[in-house]
Every structure is written in C-alpha cells, then in structure tokens.
Amino acid sequence: MSETQTEAPPRNWKYWTEPEFVEIDGLRTAYRRKGSGEPLVFLHGWLHGVALTRSWLPLYDELAKSYDVIVAEHPGFGDTPMPETLHSFSDYVLHYDAFLRELGIDTPHIVGHSFGGWIAADFAIFYPDRVASLSLIAPMGMRVIDDPQTDPFRQMPDNLAVMLFGKEPDKYKDYVEQEGDVEQVVSQYKESIAFARLTWNPRYDLRHDHRLARVTAPTLVIHPADDRYLPRSHSERYAELISDARLEVIEGKDGEEASHLVIAQQPAEVAALVAAHANR
Amino acid sequence: MSTQFHLFNYGSYPEVPHADTLGDKTVYVDLPNRYGDPVKSHWYLDSYFDSLEFGEKLGFDGILTTTQFGGPVGLTPTAMLGAAYLAGRTTRIRIGAIGPVLGAYSSPMRAAEEIALLDQLTNGRLIIGLPMGHGQNHHAMGVINPTYTRERYWEAHAVVRKAFDEEGPFHWQGKHFQIPNANLWPRPVQKGGPEVWIPGAGSRITLEKCAEFGYTWQALFSPRKALMKQVSVFHEEAAKHGYKPKPDQIAVVLFIHVAESDAQAHKEADAHLMSLMQNMNRAQLHDAFAPGHFSPETVRGFMTGGGYRSKDISKMTVEDVAEEGWGIIGSPATVREKIEEIIADLGAGKIIHVADFGAMPNWMMRKSLTLMAEQVIPHFRDKGAKPIWAIEEPVAPQTHAEYGAYYEEPEPEAVPQARLHDGTGVVDVRTAHVDDLRIQLRP
Numbered sequence: 001m002s003e004t005q006t007e008a009p010p011r012n013w014k015y016w017t018e019p020e021f022v023e024i025d026g027l028r029t030a031y032r033r034k035g036s037g038e039p040l041v042f043l044h045g046w047l048h049g050v051a052l053t054r055s056w057l058p059l060y061d062e063l064a065k066s067y068d069v070i071v072a073e074h075p076g077f078g079d080t081p082m083p084e085t086l087h088s089f090s091d092y093v094l095h096y097d098a099f100l101r102e103l104g105i106d107t108p109h110i111v112g113h114s115f116g117g118w119i120a121a122d123f124a125i126f127y128p129d130r131v132a133s134l135s136l137i138a139p140m141g142m143r144v145i146d147d148p149q150t151d152p153f154r155q156m157p158d159n160l161a162v163m164l165f166g167k168e169p170d171k172y173k174d175y176v177e178q179e180g181d182v183e184q185v186v187s188q189y190k191e192s193i194a195f196a197r198l199t200w201n202p203r204y205d206l207r208h209d210h211r212l213a214r215v216t217a218p219t220l221v222i223h224p225a226d227d228r229y230l231p232r233s234h235s236e237r238y239a240e241l242i243s244d245a246r247l248e249v250i251e252g253k254d255g256e257e258a259s260h261l262v263i264a265q266q267p268a269e270v271a272a273l274v275a276a277h278a279n280r
Numbered sequence: 281m282s283t284q285f286h287l288f289n290y291g292s293y294p295e296v297p298h299a300d301t302l303g304d305k306t307v308y309v310d311l312p313n314r315y316g317d318p319v320k321s322h323w324y325l326d327s328y329f330d331s332l333e334f335g336e337k338l339g340f341d342g343i344l345t346t347t348q349f350g351g352p353v354g355l356t357p358t359a360m361l362g363a364a365y366l367a368g369r370t371t372r373i374r375i376g377a378i379g380p381v382l383g384a385y386s387s388p389m390r391a392a393e394e395i396a397l398l399d400q401l402t403n404g405r406l407i408i409g410l411p412m413g414h415g416q417n418h419h420a421m422g423v424i425n426p427t428y429t430r431e432r433y434w435e436a437h438a439v440v441r442k443a444f445d446e447e448g449p450f451h452w453q454g455k456h457f458q459i460p461n462a463n464l465w466p467r468p469v470q471k472g473g474p475e476v477w478i479p480g481a482g483s484r485i486t487l488e489k490c491a492e493f494g495y496t497w498q499a500l501f502s503p504r505k506a507l508m509k510q511v512s513v514f515h516e517e518a519a520k521h522g523y524k525p526k527p528d529q530i531a532v533v534l535f536i537h538v539a540e541s542d543a544q545a546h547k548e549a550d551a552h553l554m555s556l557m558q559n560m561n562r563a564q565l566h567d568a569f570a571p572g573h574f575s576p577e578t579v580r581g582f583m584t585g586g587g588y589r590s591k592d593i594s595k596m597t598v599e600d601v602a603e604e605g606w607g608i609i610g611s612p613a614t615v616r617e618k619i620e621e622i623i624a625d626l627g628a629g630k631i632i633h634v635a636d637f638g639a640m641p642n643w644m645m646r647k648s649l650t651l652m653a654e655q656v657i658p659h660f661r662d663k664g665a666k667p668i669w670a671i672e673e674p675v676a677p678q679t680h681a682e683y684g685a686y687y688e689e690p691e692p693e694a695v696p697q698a699r700l701h702d703g704t705g706v707v708d709v710r711t712a713h714v715d716d717l718r719i720q721l722r723p
Binding site: 193 | 304309310418419422423425426427428564566567569570571572576579580583584
C-alpha cells in the first residue's frame with residue numbers, strides 16, 4: 001500500500017454489517033447472507049455518490065423474510081478487490097458461476113438492480129438453465145436510440161441526488177453516508193473504476209438484442225415510474241426481448257415519486273413484487 | 281548553458297459565458313458550439329498562428345502548438361496540423377507539437393507516422409510532446425476507456441519508440457495493440473526521432489519514464505512545493521540510470537506578461553489571467569478525475585498529502601498565481617528576477633511562456649512579447665543572445681549543392697530500376713533516357 005495510507009476509520013454507519021468472505025478463483029470475495037427458503041442472489045448496482053455496497057439494505061431484510069438472500073460484492077466493489085483480469089461482463093458471469101458453485105447453489109432466483117440488472121441479464125443469457133426466476137429492477141444495458149440513459153459519469157453533485165432519489169433526497173442520507181471524508185471518496189473512486197471498466201464505452205450491449213432470446217427463466221422487469229436516470233423504454237425493451245417476461249411499473253406513493261432508487265424508497269413493495277414473481 | 285524560451289498560446293475562443301453561469305455545462309466538454317461563430321473562429325485562429333509565427337522574429341527558441349478537444353479552451357483539436365501549418369510559415373525556429381494524444385489514435389503507428397512526417401516537413405525542427413490527455417478529454421473522444429488510458433498510453437509509447445529506434449517491419453503483439461506489420465515510412469529525419477517532452481501533473485511513472493528515456497519533463501501546474509519534490513524524484517530516477525538530469529530536461533510553464541512597469545503590467549494582464557483561470561482552466565472534478573485516470577492511491581495522496589492543487593483554480597487571485605510560481609506579471613526587471621528564482625528553485629532549463637492568457641488581444645500580447653524578447657530573454661543567454669536554432673545546423677540539406685554532397689555518401693543500397701521490354705533487361709532509370717547510359721543492370 002502507498003505511504004499515504006491512513007488508518008481505516010470505523011465502519012459504524014447505519015447499514016454496515018460484517019461480510020463473510022469466500023475465495024473464488026483466487027479472489028477474496030465479500031458477501032452477506034441472511035434468511036431461509038430458496039436461494040435468491042441479489043446483484044447490486046453502482047451509482048455515483050450512493051453507497052450500495054458495504055451494507056445490508058432494508059430491501060434485503062424484506063426479501064430475507066421468504067428467501068435465503070445472498071448479496072455479494074462484485075469484483076472491484078466494496079471489499080472485493082478488482083482483479084487485473086476484469087475486462088467485461090462475461091468475467092462477472094464466470095465469477096458468479098464459480099461463486100454459486102462454491103456456495104453449493106445450483107438454480108437461484110436472481111435479482112439485479114441497475115448495473116446489477118445488466119450482470120443478471122448476462123448471467124441468464126450464458127446459463128439459462130441455472131436461473132429459477134429473473135427480476136430486473138431498472139436494468140442498464142440496452143441501447144435505445146433517441147432515448148439514452150443519462151450520463152452516469154458527468155452529473156453535478158446537486159443534480160445527482162434528485163436524479164437518483166427524486167425530490168426528497170435528504171430522506172435517504174443513510175444510503176449515501178458511510179465513513180465520509182477521504183476514505184469514502186477513495187472507496188467510491190475505486191468502485192467507479194470497476195464500473196467504468198465495463199460500462200464506459202459503449203454504455204449498452206448491442207448483442208442483447210439477439211442474445212436475450214436465450215433467457216428462458218420467467219422474468220419480471222420492474223420500472224420505477226419516475227426514473228430520471230434510466231428511461232422506461234430501456235426496461236420495456238428488456239421485457240420485449242425476453243420471451244417469458246412482463247413489465248411492472250412501480251408508482252410513487254404518499255406523494256413521493258418512484259425513482260431509480262426505488263429499492264430505497266419502497267423496499268417492502270419491491271420485495272413483494274419480486275417474491276410474488278419468484279413464487280409463481 | 282542558456283535557458284531556452286518556448287512560446288505557447290491557448291488559442292481559445294474567448295467569447296463564451298462566464299463558467300459561473302453555465303449550470304451543468306463545462307467549457308471542456310459540452311458547452312454548445314453555437315457560441316463559436318465560424319467566421320470569428322477563423323479570426324481567432326489567424327491571430328493565434330500569427331502570434332506564434334512572430335515568435336521566430338522575436339528570437340524564441342521554439343513555438344509550441346497544443347491539442348484541445350471539444351470546447352473553446354483551444355481551437356486546435358490537434359497540435360499536429362497547427363505544427364504543420366507553422367512549419368510552412370517559419371524557416372528555422374523549433375516547433376513543438378505538444379502534442380498528439382496517443383490514446384486518441386486507434387493505432388500508435390498512425391501517431392508515429394504523423395510525427396515522422398512532421399519531423400520531415402520541419403527538417404528536424406520538431407519537438408514532440410506526448411501528453412496522456414486530461415481526464416475530461418475522455419468524455420468527448422469516444423475512443424478510450426479511462427480505466428485503460430495509462431497502460432494503453434505507455435504501450436502506445438513503446439510502439440512509437442520501437443518504430444523510431446529500430447528497423448521495421450516488426451510485429452507488435454501487445455495487450456491493447458496487435459500490429460502484424462509495423463513499418464514506419466518515412467523515418468524521422470532526426471536520428472531516433474524528435475526530442476520528446478512529457479507533461480506531468482505529479483504521477484511518478486511520468487518522472488520514471490522521462491528519466492529512463494532522457495526526455496524533458498514538462499511540469500504542469502502544481503503547488504511550488506510539490507514541484508520541488510517532483511524534481512527531486514526526477515533526480516532519484518535519473519540516478520538509477522546513472523546520470524544527473526540536465527537543466528534542459530526540466531521545462532516550467534509560466535504565464536508571463538511584461539509591460540513598462542509593474543503597475544502597468546497588472547493593469548493590462550490581471551483581468552485576462554483571471555478570465556483564463558475562471559473559465560478556460562476550469563474543469564469539474566468528476567471530469568478531471570474520470571474513473572481510473574488516476575489510481576485510487578494517487579487520489580488518496582492528493583487528498584491527504586497535497587500534491588494536487590491546494591486551492592480551486594477558479595478561486596485563485598493574481599497574487600495566488602504569482603505565489604505558486606505559475607505566473608509572472610511585471611516590468612522587465614521584475615520578470616527577470618522571478619524567472620531567476622524559479623530556475624534556481626527547480627533547476628529548470630526551459631521556460632514555456634504562455635502569452636495569450638486565453639483572450640488577450642494580439643496587439644497587447646505583441647507589446648509584451650517584444651519587451652520580453654528585447655529586455656528579458658537576452659539576460660538568460662550567452663553573449664549575442666542567439667536562439668538555439670541560430671546556433672545549430674538544420675539536419676537535412678537545404679540546397680541542391682548540399683544534397684549533391686550528401687548523395688554520394690554512402691553508396692545507395694538500391695537505385696530506381698525498371699525492366700524494359702525491348703530486350704535491354706533491367707536498367708537504372710536515372711540514366712535510361714541517355715543512350716550511352718542505358719546500361720543493363722541484369723538481364
């Protein structure tokens with residue numbers, strides 16, 4: 001480590017829980033697991049200025065009421081280091097294949113949010129028989145001409161919060177604040193590197209247009225009605241291209257919009273939709 | 281040894297709103313180009329090249345062109361075309377293309393070819409800068425993933441180096457490039473290619489490579505203390521290769537404006553300098569720190585140990601700029617004194633003189649540059665104050681007579697040949713039009 005390494009600040013933020021670690025092809029992979037029932041793997045997203053790793057979120061607790069919920073930190077995120085060999089989504093697919101084998105999980109339900117939705121879709125393309133059900137929440141990864149996703153790399157800090165959380169971003173400080181200061185900036189910058197490695201250019205996978213026909217699992221695409229980050233057309237396109245898929249638009253409630261981070265705004269509702277789909 | 285003076289201008293399109301009022305737009309990436317009137321753009325470019333051409337008459341050692349993409353910061357998206365144009369407008373002065381952003385080329389051989397051609401066009405007057413590019417460049421180029429920029433850049437550098445130093449064709453089998461037949465034509469007229477400068481904002485690898493290859497390290501705007509530390513790292517790295525860096529391996533960028541008195545100089549230049557700092561030099565953090573453009577350790581270092589800018593560049597006053605040693609505004613005596621200080625602190629042997637501050641009118645800049653040339657530069661030169669290009673000979677012959685002398689030695693390996701279909705066989709075409717000299721080389 002560099003000589004400027006500072007002592008790590010305590011991890012006492014609200015959603016912090018201690019992870020477990022498992023060695024996957026030489027990579028010390030961090031994950032959290034809770035609940036009982038059929039296994040459900042949740043693939044997290046990454047959004048600038050938001051802390052979706054190094055935590056156990058309320059949505060996971062909701063899901064853990066009926067499932068054995070496993071949330072790993074992707075290579076390059078949270079406490080899982082970025083290997084030099086990470087170049088594409090297929091590296092994530094191979095990693096998750098090995099991860100699931102290591103945990104003895106054969107055919108889990110798979111849920112992915114945002115960037116994690118793109119990983120989930122790719123996993124289902126490569127291993128269609130290993131997905132009990134697929135739930136994609138505002139998934140990235142489609143090209144929609146004339147209706148592109150907002151630039152994830154160039155948002156002014158003031159716009160960012162509203163873009164992701166809607167008009168009352170202050171309610172979601174617990175999804176933003178971790179240790180603060182230098183170490184949180186560095187942690188966020190590290191994750192941005194893994195995210196950019198896979199999504200900088202192009203910011204979609206054109207091959208999805210023909211490959212998504214390979215997905216056989218029953219699929220639910222959940223789209224937040226007021227998402228300002230990812231247009232509805234992207235979720236619609238996923239639902240159109242996967243044969244056994246339907247789109248569910250989740251509306252705002254109590255006068256609040258349903259934003260890209262609907263997983264923070266309406267964890268119980270999102271969990272209920274996922275559970276109803278996975279149980280069908 | 282004389283200190284070298286190189287003239288650099290931004291060549292900005294200055295008629296843009298103040299950056300404070302741009303909301304989420306930035307001059308580096310997405311300021312709508314409707315602000316850039318095409319006819320006025322021509323005029324600003326004309327003025328930009330006019331001021332650089334004037335550098336030769338003034339007696340600067342070199343004039344430098346720059347690459348600025350996708351915004352009004354500079355109207356020259358490639359330093360190479362500007363350098364080629366100036367090559368035709370000047371005769372002897374050194375021309376620095378600072379420089380091609382290697383990552384913007386799909387193959388480093390394309391860059392090597394352009395550099396070699398430019399070296400030929402200038403008859404060896406070329407200096408080449410190899411900037412890695414700003415973080416913010418990635419948002420507009422659509423070519424490089426910033427998480428690969430650094431390794432891709434150094435691999436491209438290795439390809440260019442090999443093309444200049446070794447015979448081709450060769451087969452390059454790298455991580456980012458695979459080139460089955462890398463074969464450089466023309467070869468640069470300067471043996472081993474032009475002198476190389478690399479701009480650095482504080483990365484250790486830049487210093488390592490400059491030391492390894494004997495390049496000029498071009499110190500970009502960092503706090504003076506950080507610069508001094510970087511210079512000492514440069515010395516450490518050079519020692520590993522068994523030498524002490526020559527002063528002309530360290531180039532310092534300075535905003536300079538000279539007038540009749542200190543007060544007059546400030547009256548003329550202060551507003552222009554502030555305009556530059558508040559608008560053209562201003563990048564958003566998320567743009568400058570594009571993911572992977574720096575390593576996480578470097579970011580931590582910037583945040584904890586300084587090294588990066590200690591102050592938001594757009595909040596700096598003229599005094600702050602002077603304090604950091606980035607700018608000198610004053611009478612000829614003041615400018616001489618400050619340059620001496622900076623040279624002493626950094627051991628620098630090259631000054632990159634930024635004269636236009638983005639928006640200074642040509643006539644005002646010419647007054648400052650004339651005072652600089654007549655009353656400051658001679659102070660830093662040997663007797664007679666000749667620029668370096670007036671001392672050194674051009675590389676290739678300038679006249680038929682000199683060419684004739686060169687041609688005889690050494691004996692050419694091949695002559696232009698053709699097989700004639702009249703039974704003569706293969707002849708030397710240079711003399712085939714003369715009956716007596718239409719000699720068969722082979723049947």
